[in-house]
Amino acid sequence: MEAENEFNLSNATALWRQALLAQAEILPEEIRELESHLRSSIDGLKKLGLREDEAFWLARRRLGPGEKIAIEFAKAKPYRLWQNRLHWLTAGVLGAYAWTTGLSLISNVLALHGAGSGGWWLLEVVVFAILTGGMVWLAATRARTWPRRLGRILSSPWRMALGWFLLAAICVGIAGETVHLFHQQTSHTDAVVKGVLEGYALAVWYTSLDTAAAAGLMVLAALGLNWHWKKLAAKEATE
């Protein structure tokens, strides 16, 4: 495409695509199809005598704003919106869980290296600060799209989202407690195990057991919900 009056169609289209990508409900393949439509529309308008920039502007306007298209996609496949929300919630809960277990792993390992002897707590604080700083940095760089997503989660069926969030949190809690209980009951064998495994490996073992159990429960819950929504969508489709 040729640039006309300093207008660059590729750049303008890329910006438009970027804006659509911010909409959680519109999948990349759907954006590909919308882009194909936009280009056909631009060609049609140019044949009518419009300049490239005018054609782009009108074609984009005719397709409508991303938010509106996203709402229609959400209406057409309501279960997908919930799938999406669950993915975010699961990611959030598991992320938070992995973060805290990661931190406890660090302190466990540090404790093995003579906690209480002083000095080590400083390293722990530094590691914690780096991890927290990293997360804040991630949040800041993603901030452009997050408020919109947050707004959508907080919209109408927020209570349901909260319900699933609690379910997820309970899953993680149960898994964690079960593993700890198991740990306590088998602690008398620890001395033997420690003989085989180094202290390091033991800490890693319990931490990963904990996380794996929680992840397993979450995946089971997600699969169950997915199945339920698909059934719901099939029912809606036949009505």
Next chain:
Amino acid sequence: MMNKDLVAASSKPLILSILADGENYGYAILQRVHELSGEQIEWSEGMLYPVLHRLESEGLISARWTQAASGRERKYYRLNQKGQKTLQAEKDQWLTVHNTLCKLWKLKTNSI
């Protein structure tokens, strides 16, 4: 301007009927609706795709990506067997409404 609910309700039989003439892509389907309705039926362009995808997930139509000689990618939709049956049912329903109204308004009715 046509009633929004009527536009939404008629989108399914319109799309299925256009695809009954052969496979087609979104932009061309829109053009066809504009042209046939004498530009009376104004679809918001972005709304067409969620409808197409819903019909696809209902198993009424199927889609495939193709690449034109110009390199332009297009997603073509075509009517399935289930879609043909649904179209027939839609036809019956819409003609029933149409004929009932024609009788009430003392206009000539149409038969299938």
